[in-house]
Amino acid sequence: MTERAPGLAPVRLAIDGVDDGLVLLLAARTRLARLAGRIKADAGVTGRDDARERRVRRRAETLAATLGVAPDTAAGVLALAIGDACRAQGLASDLDQGAAGDAGGMIAATMQTHTDSAPAPAHPLLRLVPPPRRLAPLLRALPPSAQKRLLERAMAKVLAGPMQDGTLDFMAGRRLGIEVSDLGLRWVVELQGQRLAVIDAPAEATVRGTATDLLLLAGRLEDADTLFFQRRLVLTGDVELGLTARNMLDRLPWEKVPLGLRIALNRGARFAREARAAHRAKT
Numbered sequence: 001m002t003e004r005a006p007g008l009a010p011v012r013l014a015i016d017g018v019d020d021g022l023v024l025l026l027a028a029r030t031r032l033a034r035l036a037g038r039i040k041a042d043a044g045v046t047g048r049d050d051a052r053e054r055r056v057r058r059r060a061e062t063l064a065a066t067l068g069v070a071p072d073t074a075a076g077v078l079a080l081a082i083g084d085a086c087r088a089q090g091l092a093s094d095l096d097q098g099a100a101g102d103a104g105g106m107i108a109a110t111m112q113t114h115t116d117s118a119p120a121p122a123h124p125l126l127r128l129v130p131p132p133r134r135l136a137p138l139l140r141a142l143p144p145s146a147q148k149r150l151l152e153r154a155m156a157k158v159l160a161g162p163m164q165d166g167t168l169d170f171m172a173g174r175r176l177g178i179e180v181s182d183l184g185l186r187w188v189v190e191l192q193g194q195r196l197a198v199i200d201a202p203a204e205a206t207v208r209g210t211a212t213d214l215l216l217l218a219g220r221l222e223d224a225d226t227l228f229f230q231r232r233l234v235l236t237g238d239v240e241l242g243l244t245a246r247n248m249l250d251r252l253p254w255e256k257v258p259l260g261l262r263i264a265l266n267r268g269a270r271f272a273r274e275a276r277a278a279h280r281a282k283t
């Protein structure tokens, strides 16, 4: 078939990349749902949260409409994902089973003990998670304006503390590049007043690393010094600006980053590290 339609093969390859990305995102969502389940169980909260589920589906519909995707399709996909999330939490996964209540909580508690004591059974499956470079086409499909918004929002959250206490003042008017080597992504950021903006201009200094290493840094599972020393993070351009940025990363008041975000980053980084280890074991 592809011989008769030249040009189809690369497009199918890109579609494969997107499909891998979908499955990866589902895996990440289910893991986060499991974490949400544990936090709720610790707080004594049981059962499903219908209002939250409705909000989740509505958000997907709104985003889908903006992107020209059928809102019903997006809501349907989310309904399936929510079903999986509930199963992962030991809650009844068939929708509208409001009676999940206590029974659900009990199952959740049982599952939790099981997952905590089991010797990481999901580990070999992590090989199925595509390495970040396979996700590059998916990320590149995201319009630059959306990438810019996401990055600006993430930086505003993580760096709110240092921005207020002046730790970031050295960045005023300076242009720092961030390059995710395996994803082929590159941004230049500048401190404009009280906000870090992604701008369209050449960087004075650039920090380059793989998606996993940058995530390990952001999730505080590796410190900047080690990563630079092992050349897993590389600085180019204006050495002074780069080093100041590196020192700032080391001094980041981590405790000021919202707890939920810290947990998400930490989990995401662990997941990426495990997936990378699984891939390395395979090759």
Ligand SMILES: C=C(O[C@@H]1C=C(C(=O)O)C=C[C@H]1O)C(=O)O
Pocket (backbone or CB within 6 Å): 032, 033, 036, 037, 047, 048, 049, 050, 052, 053, 056, 081, 082, 083, 085, 086, 089
């Ligand atoms: C993940 C959670 O648990 C359940 C699953 C949800 C989901 O998959 O989005 C939403 C609400 C809960 O019914 C949660 O409470 O956030």
